[in-house]
Amino acid sequence: MKAITYRDNGGPDVLRLVDRDLPEPGPGEVRVRVAVSGVNPTDWKARSGAGQPKQFPEVTPHHDGAGTIDAVGAGIDQSRVGERVWLYLAAAGRPTGTAAEFTVVPAERVAPLPDEASFDIGASLGVPAITAHRALTVAEDGPRRLRPGTLEGKVVLAAGGAGAVGHAVIQLARWAGATVISTVSGPEKGRLATAAGAHHVINYREGDPAAEIRKIAPDGVDIIAEVALGANLALDMAVLRTRGTISIYANDGGKPVELDVLQNMVLNTRLQFLVLYTVGPELIAAAVEDVVAAIRDGALPVGEEHGLPLVRFPLDRTADAHRAVESGAVGKVLVDVTA
Incomplete structure (x- = not known):
């Protein structure tokens, strides 16, 4: 072979x-x-x-x-x-x-x-979809599994929605009933995030992205799936709701992270770092089961027309x-x- x-x-x-x-x-x-x-x-x-x-x-x-x-x-x-x-x-x-x-x-x-x-x-699927599932299921108030309706009433922010993990976050969050916002760096990536199913797309390089997100989610975002924590932390903290969760699966760009401890204490922020190699077999198996259900529902298409x-x-x-x-x-x- x-x-x-x-x-x-x-x-x-x-x-x-x-x-x-x-x-x-x-x-x-x-x-x-x-x-x-x-x-x-x-x-x-x-x-x-x-x-x-x-x-x-x-x-x-x-x-x-x-x-x-x-x-x-x-x-x-x-x-x-x-x-x-x-x-x-x-x-x-x-x-x-x-x-x-x-x-x-x-x-x-x-x-x-x-x-x-x-x-x-x-x-x-694989790494992107399982990572996305983990990012969406670590909040203190759940859910622990994804199905249609489990994220009903929640607002999810997918940072970098044109990437493979961001794309899967958008699709799985939308399938589970969340309102999905995605931040992107330009119009072309915005088009892809919209095609993936994001309800709202914000160009973080223009205007006041925090104000735009707050218009959509006045009480703040419930879950942020973060690909570049160092670059995006200030925006994340400006839009996160009290007891909200930032799920961190990468730090693209490598910018150092500096935390305002008091700000995070006041918000009761949950900063959840994640990598699949050490997450444990039970959580992997649960994610795979939910991803298969989403496939059967036609929720995870790929190709340019799907973002x-x-x-x-x-x-x-x-x-x-x-x-x-x-x-x-x-x-x-x-x-x-x-x-």
Whole structure:
């Protein structure tokens, strides 16, 4: 089979297209014939060695993807062969991700992909959708799970709504009944956030964005899904309601964060930092279950007309896919693995 691997941390040029033997699933594992692989910032950061060096002599990258189960290991029902699935955290603690024609993963890291959902949708879920779910379910007064109506009466602010996680925040929050506001840096990204389902879109580079948000939510925003805490904290604090929550999944731009302790005490702010690797299997499983329900309801479409342009590369150009993500490509970067 064809696979992308790297043996050393570094830039995209360390990625190589290689031939490898077909892997066999062990007990509790499934083998998936990958159709589409999704690329996330965490994938290029792992490849570059940011945070920690690689853990294995050779690594096949990418956590997310979609395809079809074609073999199962001991303890897994044979009836799952032929099942369409989406994969998540495939490479977490393992050397083999989805940038390969076949990959083997624990059975709990694949979820059913309804027949009406494309492999493109499946490959675009994973890290973004589970992160978005977590961001929307950490507030003190809930909800802990998402279904239509669970965020009724809540106001959600998706910072950077044109990004993959921001897009999923908009879609899941809208599906769950929230009023959704998104902040963006310009008209084109505003168009994408609107297409994703945001009720209101605010250009944070123009006018007084805090005043605009307060017009929509006079009592303040309940949940803010934040992608750039250092850059956006002042705006967040200006619009957050008392006992509101800021869910922080990134700090794009790397601006240092300085907290006004008294201001946060008075507001009873909840600052919830999150990363999927340490969130725990129970919360991951709950998020996956809710995301599957949203897929079945048609709530998570992708493509430019739905606010998430797809930027595609063939498997042998995976290095270019990484470059695209690193350079901030708008939309979701996908690698077409097999037909």
